[in-house]
Amino acid sequence: MASRRTQTLEPESQEQAYLQIGEVAERTGVTQRTLRFYEERGLLKPPSRLDGGFRLYSEDDVRRVEQIKRLQSLLGFTLAEIKEMVEADEVKMQIRASYRKDAAISERRAKLLRAQEVTAGQMTVIEQKLAALQDMKANLAEKLGHYDSWLESLAEQERAQRA
Amino acid sequence: MASRRTQTLEPESQEQAYLQIGEVAERTGVTQRTLRFYEERGLLKPPSRLDGGFRLYSEDDVRRVEQIKRLQSLLGFTLAEIKEMVEADEVKMQIRASYRKDAAISERRAKLLRAQEVTAGQMTVIEQKLAALQDMKANLAEKLGHYDSWLESLAEQERAQRA
DNA sequence: CTTAACCTTGACGTACGCGTTAGATTAGGG
DNA sequence: CCCTAATCTAACGCGTACGTCAAGGTTAAG
Numbered sequence: 052m053a054s055r056r057t058q059t060l061e062p063e064s065q066e067q068a069y070l071q072i073g074e075v076a077e078r079t080g081v082t083q084r085t086l087r088f089y090e091e092r093g094l095l096k097p098p099s100r101l102d103g104g105f106r107l108y109s110e111d112d113v114r115r116v117e118q119i120k121r122l123q124s125l126l127g128f129t130l131a132e133i134k135e136m137v138e139a140d141e142v143k144m145q146i147r148a149s150y151r152k153d154a155a156i157s158e159r160r161a162k163l164l165r166a167q168e169v170t171a172g173q174m175t176v177i178e179q180k181l182a183a184l185q186d187m188k189a190n191l192a193e194k195l196g197h198y199d200s201w202l203e204s205l206a207e208q209e210r211a212q213r214a
Numbered sequence: 215m216a217s218r219r220t221q222t223l224e225p226e227s228q229e230q231a232y233l234q235i236g237e238v239a240e241r242t243g244v245t246q247r248t249l250r251f252y253e254e255r256g257l258l259k260p261p262s263r264l265d266g267g268f269r270l271y272s273e274d275d276v277r278r279v280e281q282i283k284r285l286q287s288l289l290g291f292t293l294a295e296i297k298e299m300v301e302a303d304e305v306k307m308q309i310r311a312s313y314r315k316d317a318a319i320s321e322r323r324a325k326l327l328r329a330q331e332v333t334a335g336q337m338t339v340i341e342q343k344l345a346a347l348q349d350m351k352a353n354l355a356e357k358l359g360h361y362d363s364w365l366e367s368l369a370e371q372e373r374a375q376r377a
Numbered sequence: 378c379t380t381a382a383c384c385t386t387g388a389c390g391t392a393c394g395c396g397t398t399a400g401a402t403t404a405g406g407g
Numbered sequence: 408c409c410c411t412a413a414t415c416t417a418a419c420g421c422g423t424a425c426g427t428c429a430a431g432g433t434t435a436a437g
Contacts (some may be wrong), residue, residue, distance in 0.1 A: 071413075071414075072413090072414070072415095073413065073414080081395095082395080082396080083414080084395065084396065084397085085394085085395065085396095087415095087416090088394070088395060092394095101403085101404085101414095102403090103402075103403045103404070103414080103415085104402080104403075104414080104415060104416095105403070105404080105413080105414055105415075106414080106415090121346060123290075123394095124290075125290075125342065125343050125346045126289075126290055126343065126346065126347065126350075127286075127287075127288070127289055127290010127291070128290070129393075129394095130393075130394070131393090143357070156368055156371060156372055156375075159368060160365065160368050163361055163364055163365055163368070164365070166361060167358065167361040167362075167365075170354055170357050170358055170361070171358065173354055174351065174354045174355070174358070177347055177350055177351050177354065178351070179288070180288050180289065180347055181344070181347050181348070181351065183284060183288045183289065184288075184289065184340055184343055184344050184347065185344070187284075187289075187340055188337065188340050188341070188344065191333055191336055191337045191340065192337070194306070194333050195330065195333055195334065195337070198326055198329060198330040198333070199330075201326055202323065202326055202327075202330075205319055205322060205323050205326070208319060209319055212319075234383075234384075235383090235384075236382095236383065236384080244425095245425080245426080246384085247425065247426065247427085248424085248425065248426095250385095250386090251424070251425060255424090264384090264433085264434085265433090266384075266385085266432075266433040266434070267384075267385060267386095267432080267433075268383080268384055268385080268433070268434085269384085269385090286424095292423075292424095293423075293424070294423090
């Protein structure tokens with residue numbers, strides 16, 4: 052029996068521990084198909100590969116998958132919308148990378164302003180959803196209050212009946 | 215020229231003003247196809263009909279459609295999930311209707327408890343989403359703060375350069 | 378009674394988000 | 408070297424949530 056699964060695939064020295072697709076699938080709760088699909092759609096950057104072609108994911112990739120799942124299942128964003136957010140994050144990373152390096156100040160400021168704009172847009176979307184949710188929560192709380200009082204009046208009727 | 219569209223279709227005396235499918239579509243922003251589809255899937259109860267077969271919707275129906283749209287587009291529930299919620303609401307209506315009528319007290323209490331349970335379940339779902347959203351909002355706010363400080367440091371560099 | 382605007386029920390088409398084989402290749406313990 | 412679990416690409420399938428004709432019937436103004 053050749054039960055493979057080198058788990059974290061030997062951190063070569065003190066480098067990152069890379070994960071194969073099966074591990075990532077297990078840890079994130081999505082299928083391997085889904086991971087390849089996200090890659091196809093540009094939600095995950097093409098991971099590095101083993102010589103044989105096996106995908107090697109980083110812990111960052113795992114975190115991104117978890118982020119995608121949250122955005123999708125909890126908040127109902129489409130993959131297209133999530134891709135936009137992810138790309139915005141990429142832009143931010145690039146800005147961070149090219150921070151001290153080349154480039155005129157005005158150019159860097161332009162990029163920062165752009166990133167700020169994108170983030171602000173995401174913020175308004177989220178605030179809209181927050182408002183809607185708080186509205187719904189209030190409605191439900193009201194209903195629960197009604198149920199409580201109805202139940203109490205029922206209990207009262209029972210006591211009256213027993214007397 | 216026979217330009218129809220009787221709008222609210224003559225409130226026969228002081229009864230409800232019934233709306234045809236076109237009006238409802240216009241007012242809710244969904245297509246007629248969508249309204250028929252929701253009816254097929256049990257999200258809208260089969261509306262009353264004109265003698266010729268034309269659907270006649272009530273204002274309540276309009277409100278329900280708006281509710282469905284909110285649940286779907288803002289919060290990402292599937293139609294199946296929304297159907298469950300709608301059915302829970304129906305149960306509540308039925309309880310309301312059969313309030314003073316028949317039935318033993320224990321039976322009514324059971325129904326109330328069931329409705330309460332369902333509502334509480336919806337509440338926890340919403341609270342989870344709320345928590346996730348607030349988390350995201352905090353993250354975004356933090357990022358915006360970073361951008362602000364970066365921009366300020368850029369401005370400072372500029373001043374230093376000009377001096 | 379005519380006619381334009383509105384409605385009806387099919388029935389097929391489509392975009393999204395994966396699921397599911399199928400057939401081949403790779404990794405690594407024995 | 409062999410064997411098997413794990414992975415690869417390619418391609419078709421499926422459920423959801425409608426869009427989009429097609430072919431007709433209904434309504435109400437003129």
